[in-house]
Every structure is written in structure tokens, then in C-alpha cells.
Amino acid sequence: MPKPRVLVLTSTFPARTGDGTPAFVADLALGLGVDHDVRILAPAVPGGAPRERLSESVDVVRYRFFPRRWEDLADGAILENVRSRRSRLMQVPFFLLGQAIAVRREVRRFRPDVVHAHWIIPQGVVARAVGGRIPMIVTTLGGDLYALGAKPLRAAKSWVLRNARAVTVMNQDMRDKAIELGSTPGTTHVMPMGAHLRDDLGEVETVSGSGTLRVLAVGRLVEKKGFDVLLRALRTSSLAYELVIVGDGPEMESLRRAADGLPVTFAGQLGRDALMERYSAADVVAFPSRRAASGDQDGLPVALLEAMGSGRAVVVTDLPGLNEAVEDELSGLVVPAEDTNALADALTRMDRDPDLRRRLGDAARERAHEYSIPATVEKYRALLSTVLGR
Secondary structure (H helix, E strand, O other): OOOOEEEEEOOOOOOOOOOOOOOHHHHHHHHHOOOOEEEEEEEOOOOOOOEEEEEOOEEEEEEOOOOHHHOOOOOOOHHHHHHHOHHHHHHHHHHHHHHHHHHHHHHHHHOOOEEEEEOHHHHHHHHHHHOOOOOEEEEOOOHHHHOOOOHHHHHHHHHHHHHOOEEEEOOHHHHHHHHHOOOOHHHEEEOOOOEOOOOOOOOOOOOOOOOOEEEEEEOOOOHHHOHHHHHHHHHHOOOOEEEEEEOOOOOHHHHHHHOOOOOEEEEEOOOHHHHHHHHHHOOEEEEOOOOOOOOOOOOOOHHHHHHHHOOOEEEEEOOOOHHHHOOEOOOEEEEOOOOHHHHHHHHHHHHHOHHHHHHHHHHHHHHHHHHEHHHHHHHHHHHHHHHHOO
16 A cells, blocks of 8 residues: 655745754654654755655655745744744745745646645645645644734635644643634644654763853844844843853844843854753753733743753743643743843743752653654644645
8 A cells, every 4th residue: 555645835944954943843753753754844044955865764855946046934923033034035935935836836747645735825725726636734832823913914814724724832821812713623733843852862961060050042133033032031130040041033232232241142043952961961951931022922932842852951931832841840940021120030940959950850751752743743643644634
């Protein structure tokens, strides 16, 4: 019996393995490739090959949509790229057209049994418009569901969600919002992306013995990540600390100015192995996420799950998804969003109580296994089986 064919649509995908771009789409595809043929359709980005094969059953096809010199709309997060440089809006219609042409081409060539669209907008809209009668699974990670609230965009989201065979979201709050837009409750599932968890840690040890708390923050340098809040909290605290911020993005320069005079290192975007080393070297990992002015907010960052899986104590803000993965005082500390005093107090507690860090880190590691890549792949394998009627 031939393997079912899955056409995966995404707008965020690494140009090269280990380049620091989130790889959750590739991780899921490789897991499903054991018993499915998977083709990933992604936009061209600087440095990305037109075609590549990730495994015997998983390949990647990238489509062009703009003159190569300026073709950077999908190099990172599209929404934040447009906000950081409004001239990129010129690329948007060409991006949509290029994606529509590519989807129609791959539907004819690859003949998928199901389309898996990551993000309602734009992939879900394009797949709904040109994908014919092929069953569609839509996954939203937060940005398109929380933001993009203009009436025409809400109508487009509703059109996609009402017609999806299944919808997956990162947290219960997102599920409620998707259902409000027309998604069918019985086929709308909370299924976060899988995290790469190290299984070679042995017993996790508390790192610092120097009297300096080693703090790590990981994520794209954009408003919703709240790194400016973390910098303000540390500036007003009496902690002896070292902060490393891993990531790149449009707020790099403003964050560098905010960190002036502080013991802060900007490590840039790191590949998975280097990032895992950073987790191991940290005492605590902070996720000061908040709701951006656009309405955008995190659903459930994969970086948070990876930090927990590394056995690190975490401090997170009280947002949907984050507060579902982290139980306050059990597997981490949860503080109100944008509350610099509460964030500083939580970090101070971590500094003064190594036993607390160790206990929270051990519990976080156990909790993270519920979100591992193998666990996520099994959930999606079952969902695909249901959608395909097998």
C-alpha cells in the first residue's frame, strides 16, 4: 500500500540546517516521514537551495516570488519583517501569487492526500483558494490568530477555519478564539509544536557557584518577546548577574541601547547544538513575553520547552500557553506580564535559593517530555489517520 502524501505549506523554514531559524516544521515532517511521503513547500530566502532532501521520504521545494536582490520577506517572521521595514509590503502580493502558483503546481505533481498549512494567513488562505478538494489541516502558532484583526482578515481566517478538516493550536485560549471564528469544536485540538529534548543530561546540576546568576533569554528580537521588560527589571534590581540574549530581529539596536552599561551579551541567532550549550550553561531562562501593540503574542514558544527539557529553571509571564506548560512554583515561576518588579523578584529568588532552582529545573524537565518531538509526531500521526479515514 503506498504511503499517504502530505503537502506541508509554511512561510518559516531554515535556509540551511542549524542556521538558527525555528525548525519545528522540519522536525515534525521528519517524524511523519517514517510512514508518509512529505513535501515541504516554502518561500525562497537568502541562502536557501531551490530543492533539498531531508530524508528518503521528506523533501523541500522553495518557490521564487520576487527579484532575488530584495527577496527577504520570509527571512524570519513575515509580520515583524513588514513592521520593521514598510517597503517590504511591496513583496506581499507577489509572495501570495508565487505561493498560489507553487501550490497549484505541487498539487498536480505531488498529488497529495492532505495539505498541512502552517498558519491560517497566508498558507491556509492560499491552500483554500487553489487546493481544490484536498483535505486540509491548519496549524496556527499565534501570530495570525492573535493579530490581523481587521474585518477583512477576520473574514479570511473564518473562511479558512470553517472549511478545514482539522485545526491545531498551541493553547486553550487559541482554541477558544479559533472556535469563535468558526472552527469546528470537535476537530480543533491543542497540539503544540514538538521540542528537541536532550536525553544525555544525566542529573542536572545547578550551575553558578560564583555568586553571579547566569540568565538566558531566547527568541526573535521583537516586541512580543518582552526583552526590553527583562532589561528594565535587571537594571533596577540589586542582582549580580550575567545575561545572554540569543536571537536576532528588528529590535536588536533598540535592545542594545537599552542594555548599555549592563552585563549583557547578544549572542545572535544560534544553531541547535550551540543553543543547547547555552541552556546547559544557564542558571535560569527567562521568557518575559507580552501582548504586542498589534495584538500578537506567543502561543507556546518551542524555546521554552527546550529550556525546560534541558533541566533549567524558568521564569515566564502569565500568558496563555506559557502558563499551561509551566505550573507556578512547581515547574517554574510565573509572573504578570510587563511587571518589572515581579520579574526582578522572581530572578532574585532564583539567585538566593539554589535548591529552588534545582527543584524547578528537575520538574520542568519532566514536564517537557509531554511536548517532545516524538510525542508531538504521534499526535499528528493519529490526526492524519483520522483526516484520511485510515
